[in-house]
Amino acid sequence: xxxxxxxxxTNAVIERLAGTSDPRIKQVSEALVRHLxxxxxxxxxxxxxxxxxxxxxxxxxxxxDDKRQEFILLSDTLGVSMLVDAINHPVPDGATxxxxxxxxxxxxxxxxxxxxxxxxxxxxxPMLVTGSVASADGRPLAGxxxxxxxxxxxxxxxxxxxxxIGDLAMRARFRTDADGRFHxxxxxxxxxxxxxxxPVGEMLAAQGRHPWRPAHVHFMISAxxxxxxxxxxxxxxxxxxxxxxxxxxxDSLIRAFARCPPGRAPDGxxxxxxxxxxxxxxxxxxxxxGADQA
Amino acid sequence: xxxxxxxxxTNAVIERLAGTSDPRIKQVSEALVRHLxxxxxxxxxxxxxxxxxxxxxxxxxxxxDDKRQEFILLSDTLGVSMLVDAINHPVPDGATxxxxxxxxxxxxxxxxxxxxxxxxxxxxxPMLVTGSVASADGRPLAGxxxxxxxxxxxxxxxxxxxxxIGDLAMRARFRTDADGRFHxxxxxxxxxxxxxxxPVGEMLAAQGRHPWRPAHVHFMISAxxxxxxxxxxxxxxxxxxxxxxxxxxxDSLIRAFARCPPGRAPDGxxxxxxxxxxxxxxxxxxxxxGADQA
Numbered sequence: 224x225x226x227x228x229x230x231x232x233t234n235a236v237i238e239r240l241a242g243t244s245d246p247r248i249k250q251v252s253e254a255l256v257r258h259l260x261x262x263x264x265x266x267x268x269x270x271x272x273x274x275x276x277x278x279x280x281x282x283x284x285x286x287x288d289d290k291r292q293e294f295i296l297l298s299d300t301l302g303v304s305m306l307v308d309a310i311n312h313p314v315p316d317g318a319t320x321x322x323x324x325x326x327x328x329x330x331x332x333x334x335x336x337x338x339x340x341x342x343x344x345x346x347x348x349p350m351l352v353t354g355s356v357a358s359a360d361g362r363p364l365a366g367x368x369x370x371x372x373x374x375x376x377x378x379x380x381x382x383x384x385x386x387x388i389g390d391l392a393m394r395a396r397f398r399t400d401a402d403g404r405f406h407x408x409x410x411x412x413x414x415x416x417x418x419x420x421x422p423v424g425e426m427l428a429a430q431g432r433h434p435w436r437p438a439h440v441h442f443m444i445s446a447x448x449x450x451x452x453x454x455x456x457x458x459x460x461x462x463x464x465x466x467x468x469x470x471x472x473x474d475s476l477i478r479a480f481a482r483c484p485p486g487r488a489p490d491g492x493x494x495x496x497x498x499x500x501x502x503x504x505x506x507x508x509x510x511x512x513g514a515d516q517a
Numbered sequence: 518x519x520x521x522x523x524x525x526x527t528n529a530v531i532e533r534l535a536g537t538s539d540p541r542i543k544q545v546s547e548a549l550v551r552h553l554x555x556x557x558x559x560x561x562x563x564x565x566x567x568x569x570x571x572x573x574x575x576x577x578x579x580x581x582d583d584k585r586q587e588f589i590l591l592s593d594t595l596g597v598s599m600l601v602d603a604i605n606h607p608v609p610d611g612a613t614x615x616x617x618x619x620x621x622x623x624x625x626x627x628x629x630x631x632x633x634x635x636x637x638x639x640x641x642x643p644m645l646v647t648g649s650v651a652s653a654d655g656r657p658l659a660g661x662x663x664x665x666x667x668x669x670x671x672x673x674x675x676x677x678x679x680x681x682i683g684d685l686a687m688r689a690r691f692r693t694d695a696d697g698r699f700h701x702x703x704x705x706x707x708x709x710x711x712x713x714x715x716p717v718g719e720m721l722a723a724q725g726r727h728p729w730r731p732a733h734v735h736f737m738i739s740a741x742x743x744x745x746x747x748x749x750x751x752x753x754x755x756x757x758x759x760x761x762x763x764x765x766x767x768d769s770l771i772r773a774f775a776r777c778p779p780g781r782a783p784d785g786x787x788x789x790x791x792x793x794x795x796x797x798x799x800x801x802x803x804x805x806x807g808a809d810q811a
Contacts, residue, residue: 224759225766229603236596242725252724254560256595262552263600266545273601280588284578294574302530306557307567309523430546431536465518472519
């Protein structure tokens, strides 16, 4: 096989994949070649534009380390992450809708008892979060694992300020009680720009796009026999709900974070300052018998 | 804009690009989103497969440094580099066909007088290369700059063995004489596998593909008023001519590297060992008036 031109090269590459033994790798490789070549044939990049593309991807890779994942940001800002999420999570009645994991989840968040204040050294408006976890048909799930994480008042996550604050904060793992309920205190998160000092920020600027996400609290909830739920709850009224840079907002995930006066809070605690209050009732989707987490 | 599903998200992302001021960036961004989403919708990656993709790209980026360009290898092995080359170099009568630049070109190769042996400390079968540079309509071009580079007897380039050999070798820059001719001595290059200890090697293995390129000498030829020519000349009879891992072979670029006995060589030099002899006559394409190098 020789002498390829701009139309014959695509089949030549696909023929070269004939020896791929794993059928899924073969399918994905063939589709990648077809779609990638179709993109190149449509935009007809000059040699200099191709070099820019190589350099953009290289710089994106070099930006990635254990605290920064620039390729996830690229996937998020091109709508690919939410597309993959939509493909994998058709939501049945009663189950909570999903959204992107984002780049700020940490595996080793500390487990805390219900009621704990997880704001650590961070200052901000106090926030009480209460919630419940149930099956999609309404059966409360005791002992479900509830990972939560959110930004501070300035829109930064703990991992972005670890040198200043010294330890993880505004993130923890809780377990639901016998009634399937959990609750904790923290500070109210703010809207924030995704890290935009790298290639993705350069792309957003060239596309005339702002880098902001509306304020939200992340939840990841697991219970045996149920699909792991990865989602956020967004703050109603946030100015970026309709222009989330990662396309993650769904109406069913927006809640008022109600401003409450000092006094006895819904968790029974007496508080001397005003606070914001969020409650969300989560529904998990049952796994098909024998199915594994995707 | 909220509540996207797997079909509505594509237009949502494209609408977000409405503020892109540069029309070319807008065009490329829109096409990228359409083709990338179409690929994702076709292959329906699981969350784990998406994570593998993110990790593959990240490792590809981390593999890149000033001596290794893994994203170019990826582009080459997926046929994208030759596709971009084909788009940019429709070849008129009389001009030499082009092929990929490859990752082993070095800007700072030393300029050498015609006739020089550029093999440096490398051992191998002696090779004489003679050639001419002319316009596509046959007018000899004096003073054209001819960059050449090739692999050694084992298939390695100097930059891959720089710690062992200490300096650049098997690469140089020549200028054509008054008749548009150049010539030099070196050693005959061998076929070689592209570097396959990274993500691209992993991909080739999964696709059941060998990583070999047929033996060749690289040429990059520039003359004022002409399109810069980037090409190779391949060794006739090489076992990989029909399965070049980067799809770069064209029949018009294959030449016998003729085995010659000791005696007076075509450049007038008396040689006591047998040698291989390559001659190639290159044709350059005239630039449109006022056009710049692509």
